[in-house]
Amino acid sequence: MIFLVIFSSTISVLPLFNSLSCAFLECVSSYIFPLLFFAKIKHPSDLKFIITGLMIISVIAAIYAYLEAFVFGYQNPLIMYEQSLNPNITENMWSYSFFDRGGRGRISSIFAHAIGCGCTMSIFAVFFLYVKGAFNSYIVSNKLYYISVFSAVFLVALCNSRSPYPLIFISLLALIKSKSFLKLASVGVVLIFIFQSELATFIDVLLSIFDKNIEEHLGGGSNIEMRMEQFEALLTAWLSGNPIFGEGAYATRFWLDKNIGLMGGESIWINLLLNTGLLGCVFYLNIMKGLVMLGKGYGKKTIFFFVVGWIVMKSASSTPGLDTSLFFMVMFCIAKLNMLSNEINSKNE
Numbered sequence: 001m002i003f004l005v006i007f008s009s010t011i012s013v014l015p016l017f018n019s020l021s022c023a024f025l026e027c028v029s030s031y032i033f034p035l036l037f038f039a040k041i042k043h044p045s046d047l048k049f050i051i052t053g054l055m056i057i058s059v060i061a062a063i064y065a066y067l068e069a070f071v072f073g074y075q076n077p078l079i080m081y082e083q084s085l086n087p088n089i090t091e092n093m094w095s096y097s098f099f100d101r102g103g104r105g106r107i108s109s110i111f112a113h114a115i116g117c118g119c120t121m122s123i124f125a126v127f128f129l130y131v132k133g134a135f136n137s138y139i140v141s142n143k144l145y146y147i148s149v150f151s152a153v154f155l156v157a158l159c160n161s162r163s164p165y166p167l168i169f170i171s172l173l174a175l176i177k178s179k180s181f182l183k184l185a186s187v188g189v190v191l192i193f194i195f196q197s198e199l200a201t202f203i204d205v206l207l208s209i210f211d212k213n214i215e216e217h218l219g220g221g222s223n224i225e226m227r228m229e230q231f232e233a234l235l236t237a238w239l240s241g242n243p244i245f246g247e248g249a250y251a252t253r254f255w256l257d258k259n260i261g262l263m264g265g266e267s268i269w270i271n272l273l274l275n276t277g278l279l280g281c282v283f284y285l286n287i288m289k290g291l292v293m294l295g296k297g298y299g300k301k302t303i304f305f306f307v308v309g310w311i312v313m314k315s316a317s318s319t320p321g322l323d324t325s326l327f328f329m330v331m332f333c334i335a336k337l338n339m340l341s342n343e344i345n346s347k348n349e
Contacts, residue, residue: 116321
């Protein structure tokens with residue numbers, strides 16, 4: 001994939017500097033960095049450190065989200081400060097208020113966007129549940145575990161975005177027989193029953209995926225008609241370039257700026273077809289297959305459902321604020337848990 005991104009950017013008719021700089025950034029952040037991360041995990045202590053760190057990040061993100069929602073009135077000081085550093089931004093982007101999503105607001109916490117916040121916490125929540133159920137010895141503190149899982153689920157709800165739901169629900173299918181999942185599901189059912197009136201709007205966000213009337217009530221969003229127009233524009237742009245190799249890493253940005261109907265490019269396939277063509281789609285699916293093949297046993301099953309959820313989510317929506325490399329790194333952690341466990345068992349035998 002790295003070679004294809006660089007090759008398609010080199011042969012592109014688009015500005016070479018823009019293409020190569022975008023290609024360099026994509027290759028390093030999305031592929032090279034996660035591979036280096038995978039190579040550096042060599043001991044169980046490394047995984048314990050990473051898992052504990054992710055749990056602490058979840059708790060910190062939840063605390064900041066609470067302040068953002070209930071102290072700052074859904075205004076995010078961190079994002080406002082970052083945007084103030086860019087003189088080209090004349091108004092606040094991705095800022096929310098009490099009136100968003102049926103009067104429940106939206107939070108982005110320490111992330112760049114509410115969608116990125118919800119998707120990242122979906123990955124964390126399922127990952128923590130998997131570790132607890134399959135490798136409990138890697139949990140340094142049960143208190144931290146329960147607080148971090150609650151924090152992650154709390155953030156998925158408060159982000160008030162639809163995009164995280166396909167990811168978290170599909171990936172949870174891998175854990176459906178796990179005791180840690182059953183405990184969470186039991187607590188969830190009780191909480192929904194007790195706080196059903198307070199949770200009504202959050203439930204509507206989920207139902208808006210299937211009900212257009214609820215979607216419009218919550219302020220609109222993506223719909224089938226919009227997606228059809230978007231993919232008609234994609235077909236025009238894709239066929240006007242190089243359908244096999246694509247037009248390089250800068251192509252999606254180039255066509256979005258042309259305002260031909262791609263809107264925000266809310267699908268991974270828009271990016272792949274324009275940037276790396278048909279070969280890019282094939283290579284990307286092969287990468288996903290490779291991730292699944294890295295796992296063993298329960299880990300392989302978990303990665304499979306994670307990958308399916310990831311592809312469904314990325315196909316249906318854009319994910320601003322979500323780092324692709326983070327997804328790869330969590331999948332690598334699941335694979336390494338199995339690898340290191342097998343190595344330890346072999347030595348003991």
